[in-house]
Amino acid sequence: MTITTDNYESWFYRYSEGELNESERREVEAFAAQHPALADELSLYDPGLKLQAAPMVYADKERLMHREQRTVPLWRWAVAACLAATMVTVVWLFTFDRQADGPIVAQATLPQPLPEQQPATVAEPATVVESSTPVITKRHRPHSTARFSTLSSKPTETAKADPTADMVAAEPVSPMDEEPQPVVPVKDEPTVVIHHEIYVVADTEPAPVEEGTATVEPENAIEGILAFGRSLGARLRAERLRAQGNAKMALASL
Amino acid sequence: MTQKEYNNGVKLWADDVYRFAIHCCGDSEGAKDGVQEAFASLWEHRENVSETKGKGFLLTCVHNWAMSQHRHQKVHEDSLRDLASETTTAPDTRFDLREALQKAAEKLPEIQRSALLLKDVEGYSCREIAEILHLNETQVTVYLYRARISMRKTLIALGYDNNN
Incomplete structure (x- = not known):
């Protein structure tokens, strides 16, 4: 490739930058000798005349960066949702079973008052329970349902009113089968001993119904709690009346 | 070019690209726009640009951006230059x-x-x-x-x- 007036600039540049060999340099010099105007132009070229770099800092580099974006696949969300639903279900079932398997038996028993001190008005409740021993009702419950048993003032009527209710016999269970506390008669004042206890009944074999113990089965735990509250309130009222010296009213309040 | 290589390139090349953009357009604010466009283009084409070619790609983008800016502003600048030449003395x-x-x-x-x-x-x-x-x-x-x-x-x- 020879130097011409069409490509001399590239040749001149390489000549000035020292990129040509000896023969090429001589060819350029010969061409410049033949073209004085271009030779004057070549004399203006100064390879040392370079632009100087001023220090520049781009301060907003953080905006140019791209942070890693964590994208969770859809199937992972689905698995997490299934696990969460399973855990909620298990916890719910566990809680429900505990409520169902642990029915509360609220039983209020009255000791048999002394015959000569027992007023006629309270004779009937006093005969409800022949023994003041706490009892636990046993019954078979195929379904997990909260059940409560309370002592009714009229057990036979309750049993009749709900023939489907499988009334169960009350039988002493250790360690609950304590001896009834002796009743110490007070002069001119009937003695009232109130037993109010709660037992948890386990699922056992169904037991025969025995007269003298009545169980009332609320449909849910709230009713049982309310029954317990009523029984407790009656006991407190009786205690208060007894403290006031009104034994008759105390028995009547029960 | 991976994301890590891109972010590393931002740290290494942003200053040089910014300087080149300033020399191209003569305006620091406009140069920032050129730098942002260049890096946005690099991120968009990062799959096809190797790390060794990253800076060259950015400078190409800045040059093309400056050329387009120059074409858009040429008429306006010519009119301003004509006006300035009338008032400039020595x-x-x-x-x-x-x-x-x-x-x-x-x-x-x-x-x-x-x-x-x-x-x-x-x-x-x-x-x-x-x-x-x-x-x-x-x-x-x-x-x-x-x-x-x-x-x-x-x-x-x-x-x-x-x-x-």
Whole structure:
């Protein structure tokens, strides 16, 4: 490739930058000798005349960066949702079973008052329970349902009113089968001993119904709690009346 | 180019790209736009750009962006230049050599200035400049030759003739 007036600039540049060999340099010099105007132009070229770099800092580099974006696949969300639903279900079932398997038996028993001190008005409740021993009702419950048993003032009527209710016999269970506390008669004042206890009944074999113990089965735990509250309130009222010296009213309040 | 390589490139190249953009357009605020566009383009094409070619890709983007900006503003600048030439008296020769070189470079055509910047400031070879500016190597040498001759003439006109 020879130097011409069409490509001399590239040749001149390489000549000035020292990129040509000896023969090429001589060819350029010969061409410049033949073209004085271009030779004057070549004399203006100064390879040392370079632009100087001023220090520049781009301060907003953080905006140019791209942070890693964590994208969770859809199937992972689905698995997490299934696990969460399973855990909620298990916890719910566990809680429900505990409520169902642990029915509360609220039983209020009255000791048999002394015959000569027992007023006629309270004779009937006093005969409800022949023994003041706490009892636990046993019954078979195929379904997990909260059940409560309370002592009714009229057990036979309750049993009749709900023939489907499988009334169960009350039988002493250790360690609950304590001896009834002796009743110490007070002069001119009937003695009232109130037993109010709660037992948890386990699922056992169904037991025969025995007269003298009545169980009332609320449909849910709230009713049982309310029954317990009523029984407790009656006991407190009786205690208060007894403290006031009104034994008759105390028995009547029960 | 991976995301990590891209972010590493931001740290390494942003200053140089910003300097090149300022030399191309002469406006720091406009240069920031050019830098952002260049890096956005690099991120978009990161799958096809290797890490070794990243800076060259960015400079190419800045050059293309500056060329497009130059075309859009050319008519407006010409009208302003004509207006300024009527009121300008004598050229201010109280420059130092660095300012004189900068002023002389501003008078160069866009392609010549870009080639000169890449050669002198960024230190690229003619072959690399040709890749960045999408030229052949002979064209780059021609542009560089013309740029240096033009700058020399400008410096002589400004009173900075280093031969004197």
